[in-house]
Amino acid sequence: MAIAIKLSDVLVEDAKPYAQAMHRSVPKQIEYWARLGKVAEENPDLPITMLQDMLVSIEEVKAGNLSPYKFG
Template identity: 60%
Template sequence: MPVPIKLSKGLVDDAKIVALAEHRSVPKQIEYWARIGKAVLDNPELPIRLIQDTMLGLEEARTGKLAEYKFDH
């Protein structure tokens, strides 16, 4: 459920630029940043790239976009 919040103009302006480049709405961009930030704080021992890749993999699994991986023997 959406909840109205007050954000700084600078944050919203930054989000507008990145949102355009990433093909997201401004609210979705800020939500993405918040999820990444929370994941980083919850897992300080993990590199940011691993966290981003894990989040991407979870979204791919959620939307059924997974492909079977075959190991070379």
């Protein structure tokens, strides 16, 4: 469910260069930051890079980009 929210101009301006660099819209960049922040609060002992990799992995599974791991 999408809803309209009011964001500060500073947050929107801060998000613009990141959105452009990551090929996202500004709202999608802010949504990404919110998701990452939520995961970071839930897992304070894990490094941000690991949390980012986990979010990417979740999206890869949703997209069906799976391959079996071969031990040895």
